[in-house]
Amino acid sequence: MSSKDRREFLKTACMPVVLAAFGISVLEACSTEEDDDSYEYGASGSTSNPSDPVKLDISSSDFNSLQTVGGWLNFTSKNILLVRISETEIRVFDNKCPHQGNRDKWTYNGSQFTCGYHNNSYSDSCSGALTCYDAELEGNNLTITF
Numbered sequence: 474m475s476s477k478d479r480r481e482f483l484k485t486a487c488m489p490v491v492l493a494a495f496g497i498s499v500l501e502a503c504s505t506e507e508d509d510d511s512y513e514y515g516a517s518g519s520t521s522n523p524s525d526p527v528k529l530d531i532s533s534s535d536f537n538s539l540q541t542v543g544g545w546l547n548f549t550s551k552n553i554l555l556v557r558i559s560e561t562e563i564r565v566f567d568n569k570c571p572h573q574g575n576r577d578k579w580t581y582n583g584s585q586f587t588c589g590y591h592n593n594s595y596s597d598s599c600s601g602a603l604t605c606y607d608a609e610l611e612g613n614n615l616t617i618t619f
């Protein structure tokens with residue numbers, strides 16, 4: 474490749490391709506597209522990577538219980554417990570029980586989750602035993618970061 478060709482190549486190729494061409498491993502995709510801000514609708518939404526943020530439109534009928542303060546949901550397809558704390562806050566936790574890791578027998582009494590396997594209870598505070606995730610609520614759009 475002549476130096477003129479290389480200059481032209483560097484001008485037109487995006488950075489990850491350039492780095493890869495010079496033997497440097499890169500993980501980022503070569504794309505100039507902006508992130509897609511669309512929200513997943515309903516409980517069937519999916520993401521390509523388990524650690525990607527999950528975006529939920531809680532106006533979907535799948536999330537009816539989260540429309541009222543005190544309402545909660547065990548959203549098993551994402552392994553998360555969600556609880557409506559206030560008009561402006563939904564807390565999100567890993568639904569893995571700290572005792573033996575079961576995920577599917579939760580109840581909520583307004584301040585604590587109880588796992589039905591051995592009846593251990595855990596606070597709905599983010600400083601409790603349940604793993605708490607960042608959750609940002611804007612209108613009906615909830616973004617959860619793992």
Ligand code: FES
Nearest residue numbers: 570572573588591
């Ligand atoms: S597995 Fe949840 S209380 Fe034992």
